[in-house]
Amino acid sequence: MPLKGAAGWALSAPATLAVIGFLLVPIGIVIAGTFMDPRGIFAPYISYFNSGFRTTVLFRTLQIAALTTIISLVFGFMTAYVVSRAPARLRSLLIIAAVFPLLTGVVVRAFAWLIILGRNGILNNTLIALGLTNEPLEMLYTQGAVIVGMVYLFVPLMVLSLVGVLENIPRDVLQASSSLGASPVATFWQVLLPLAVPGLIVGAVLVFTGSFTAYATPQLLGGERQTVLATLLHQRAMVSFDWVGASTIAAIMTVITISVVLVMTNLARRINPMAT
Known part of the structure; x- marks a missing residue:
């Protein structure tokens, strides 16, 4: 030994x-x-949270990450459930189709949405052709555009996290629940969802941390109007050369990320003690 x-x-x-x-x-x-500032040990953090613009950027980033995680959970769970219940040969094809976006780079996928959501893009031209609008809609450089790009970016990760977990849930368990009189909704909430908690937590952590720290997609689809922490950090470090300010943002992002991971882990234990 x-x-x-x-x-x-x-x-x-x-x-x-x-x-x-x-x-x-x-x-x-x-x-x-960040704790070596001559003005005081917590001066950089006080300066950050006293700035209305910077706190707005923080809350915007949290909102985008939270909405991206929730939407990715919904679409990822539905996709993973269909894949996990498909025949073996078809399942392989569905998994390949689900994760195919991962074969292209983040910047390439973001540029694809630029073509789709632009003023002269595919979506606006389709809406005008169908007579649903008389002029192009402003879809780029909005929070919605950033969230759409993020969801497209991270749903494959959610699917990969959930497929293996859902495949290992015996169909007999779901059938037994139905035979005992449980409705499909009750079976989902009381049987399927608790057993899928490990995959949900892993997927949620991957999506939240990825979207919370993402740079390329918010920069391309959100621009200056939708500044997030990652783009603000880049501006402070590479444009303003404010290394203390950039380090403060990095520290805040690190603390929030670790806190979210701990909260999700604790939530997993409460829902399913065997999940962690």
Whole structure:
């Protein structure tokens, strides 16, 4: 046993050291730098939250991430359920179709939505041709455009997180629930949903953290009108060269991300003690 334990530590040591050296130490240095301001230890954070523009950016980012997560959960769950209940051969094709967007880059997918949602884009031309509007609608550089791009970006991750979990739920369990008199709605809320909690939590964490920290899609589809924390961080660091301000934003994003992960994990334990 001691030899096996030592071998395990030896095998995991390189990865552990890499995580510490290239992730934890840089994050620690960035966060520590925010507490060395000559004006006071919490001065950068006080300055941030005293700014109406910056707090608006924070709440906008949280709203976009939350809505993206909720919408992705709904569409991802429905898609994953259909895929998990399909025959084996068809299931493989459906999974390939569901995750096909992952084969293209984030910027390429965002540019595709620029073509669809632009003033002279596919959607506006279709609406005008059908007589539903007389002039192009302003769909780009809105919060809705950012959310649409985010959902398209992250639904495949939600599907991948849920398919395996839903496949492992025996059909006999659902049939037993129905045979005992439970309605389809009751079966969903009391049987299917609790058993799917592990996949839901993993998918929700992936989608929320990804959309909360995303840069390319909000920048291309939201522009300056829909500034989020990631684009504000880039502006402070690369345009204003305000490294303390950029580090403050990074620290806030890190704290919120970790808090959301902890809250979702606790929620998973409450819904299904076997989920974590």
